[in-house]
Amino acid sequence: MAEEMFRPPINRAMRVLDRSFFRKSVPISAARIIDIKTISKLRSELQKSRDILFIDRLSNIQPDPVEENAKLGKKCILLRPQVDDKGENKPWSPKVSELEDANLIKVIPYEVQLDYDYWTYHDIASAVLPSSEEHDEIPSGFTLVGHVAHLNLRDQYLPYKNLIGEILIDKNPGVRTVINKIDDVGEESEYRTFKYEVLAGPDDMDVEIREADCTFRFNYAKVYWNSRLNTEHGRLVDSFAEGDAVCDVMAGIGPFAVPAGRKKVFVWANDLNPDSYASLADAVKRNKVEQYVRSFNDNGFTFIKTAAAELLRTDHKVTITKKQSRTEAAKSAAPAAPVILKEIVQPKTFQHYVMNLPATALTFLPSFIGLYASPSDRALLPADSKMPMIHCYCFSTKSEDNVREGIEICQEVTRQIGYEITPETPETRVWDVRDVAPHKRMFCVTFRLPEEVAFRET
Numbered sequence: 038m039a040e041e042m043f044r045p046p047i048n049r050a051m052r053v054l055d056r057s058f059f060r061k062s063v064p065i066s067a068a069r070i071i072d073i074k075t076i077s078k079l080r081s082e083l084q085k086s087r088d089i090l091f092i093d094r095l096s097n098i099q100p101d102p103v104e105e106n107a108k109l110g111k112k113c114i115l116l117r118p119q120v121d122d123k124g125e126n127k128p129w130s131p132k133v134s135e136l137e138d139a140n141l142i143k144v145i146p147y148e149v150q151l152d153y154d155y156w157t158y159h160d161i162a163s164a165v166l167p168s169s170e171e172h173d174e175i176p177s178g179f180t181l182v183g184h185v186a187h188l189n190l191r192d193q194y195l196p197y198k199n200l201i202g203e204i205l206i207d208k209n210p211g212v213r214t215v216i217n218k219i220d221d222v223g224e225e226s227e228y229r230t231f232k233y234e235v236l237a238g239p240d241d242m243d244v245e246i247r248e249a250d251c252t253f254r255f256n257y258a259k260v261y262w263n264s265r266l267n268t269e270h271g272r273l274v275d276s277f278a279e280g281d282a283v284c285d286v287m288a289g290i291g292p293f294a295v296p297a298g299r300k301k302v303f304v305w306a307n308d309l310n311p312d313s314y315a316s317l318a319d320a321v322k323r324n325k326v327e328q329y330v331r332s333f334n335d336n337g338f339t340f341i342k343t344a345a346a347e348l349l350r351t352d353h354k355v356t357i358t359k360k361q362s363r364t365e366a367a368k369s370a371a372p373a374a375p376v377i378l379k380e381i382v383q384p385k386t387f388q389h390y391v392m393n394l395p396a397t398a399l400t401f402l403p404s405f406i407g408l409y410a411s412p413s414d415r416a417l418l419p420a421d422s423k424m425p426m427i428h429c430y431c432f433s434t435k436s437e438d439n440v441r442e443g444i445e446i447c448q449e450v451t452r453q454i455g456y457e458i459t460p461e462t463p464e465t466r467v468w469d470v471r472d473v474a475p476h477k478r479m480f481c482v483t484f485r486l487p488e489e490v491a492f493r494e495t
Contacts, residue, residue, distance in 0.1 A: 043092055043095075045160050046059060047165075051165045053199075056153040056207075060151070061152070063148070065147050066146060066147055067116055067147035068114040068133070068137075068145075069143040069144075070113065073111065082132060083114055083132065083136075086133075087130065088116055088117060089116065090116055095155070098113075098114060099112065102145070102147055113147060114142070115149070153207075157208060158205060161204050162201065165197070167193070176190055176201060180263075181264065182244050182262055183246050183257070185214045186205055186212045186214070187216055188201070188215065198234075203237045212238075213238045213239065214238035215235070215237045217236055227309070229396075230261065242257040242258040246262075250299070251295045251320065252323055253290050253316065253320050253323075254316065254323070255313075256312065256316075259312040260290055260313045266292070271296075273391065277302045277388075279300060280301065281302050282302075282304075282384040282389075283297055283387060284345070284391070286307055286391065286394075287392060289308055289310075289317070291330070294321075298321070298329035299326055301381055303353070305331050306331065307337065309337060317332050337401055338401055344387070345409070346411070348383075348386065348387060349414055349417040351383065353382075354381060354382040357377070357379050357381065358376060359375070385417065385422070387425045390428065390486075392430060395479050396432065399429060402429065402454050406490055406493050408486070409492055423485070424486040425485070426485050427485070427486055428481055430480070430481050431449075431479075432473065432477055432479055432480070433446055433477075439469055443460045444459070444460060446480060447482065447484075450482060450484065455490070456490050458484050464483075464484065465482075465483065465485075468480060
């Protein structure tokens with residue numbers, strides 16, 4: 038069949054990638070162009086008559102197969118096989134004979150030479166992995182983190198893991214290392230790192246990525262990173278206003294904190310993992326947000342309270358000046374005094390708390406009980422201050438409308454803080470983030486910290 042003709046050779050016994058195995062010669066026919074000046078017109082006519090060959094990644098205009106003719110610039114137009122995908126005869130239209138009778142073309146045999154480089158990852162994988170009748174769909178999805186492709190292979194594909202890794206590198210120019218996760222995130226350590234094995238390429242986990250116009254450098258084996266959360270990072274950062282103060286309790290390498298800093302939002306960003314803290318501090322400096330983002334390496338339970346107390350006693354502002362153009366600088370004999378456009382003063386209280394540790398973040402909520410119970414802290418509270426919005430990530434089950442999940446998540450919030458929060462409580466929302474597993478979903482519950490909780494004596 039025509040479709041089968043252009044598929045790669047099959048070798049399901051292959052365990053070590055043999056690229057030379059995939060050389061293939063496909064016999065078809067071609068229309069030799071008598072006068073090269075007519076090639077565009079002839080191609081158009083053969084296209085209209087549906088006699089021309091259309092195959093992905095293969096030009097239907099090729100050099101003449103005779104070397105002497107090719108050196109003279111002679112070309113051929115490839116013709117489709119005269120058999121359809123059902124294996125039935127499908128002769129060319131009368132147009133081919135008409136053009137040949139007019140001495141505009143000459144139909145000749147033609148061999149299309151294909152090799153490993155021609156076919157896609159899916160083409161090659163389908164030719165060497167067990168057929169779909171034996172196993173599930175070919176593993177093709179992966180998470181790209183810098184130059185590292187991260188797979189979660191099912192057990193039936195583990196015997197082919199190195200083969201899959203090599204093909205992925207060959208067919209994805211940005212990939213240099215392919216790894217397979219061999220445990221769940223968090224099983225290896227409390228820092229949400231995971232065990233992995235290298236399937237192909239060097240064991241180089243030092244990566245650089247771009248997200249929200251920010252650059253991050255980190256070791257993927259030592260810190261937590263999830264590229265699938267970029268939309269959620271953007272959603273929450275968009276809810277912050279210039280001049281807000283945000284406490285990012287489990288900041289990781291800074292996917293919330295650094296983009297927020299670029300928006301002129303003051304962020305106190307904390308992570309318990311020393312490697313995450315180091316990468317966070319690097320990202321703050323690399324993206325030039327030092328005036329807005331402070332990095333901490335502390336326990337989240339205590340940081341919730343200590344950061345609130347310290348912020349009350351911290352004075353900080355950022356002065357925004359007008360940038361002098363090159364023309365203005367060239368005209369001025371001496372450096373001009375900076376023109377102050379505005380000053381952004383850091384608030385005395387946080388407008389937002391971000392808690393992105395979905396496996397356990399809800400258990401951190403009791404730290405908000407008595408957040409401002411200390412008389413000395415309450416004396417420093419601005420008269421017009423409002424309690425912060427809490428954005429707490431968590432896991433739950435999933436249903437068609439997630440109504441039951443929203444109720445259950447709010448019930449757990451209520452249990453943790455000793456104050457009733459429901460999906461109907463003003464300013465409360467349970468946001469559906471993403472699927473994690475067939476019966477598991479990630480949510481973000483957002484609510485305003487009740488004053489009764491913040492001022493409660495403990």
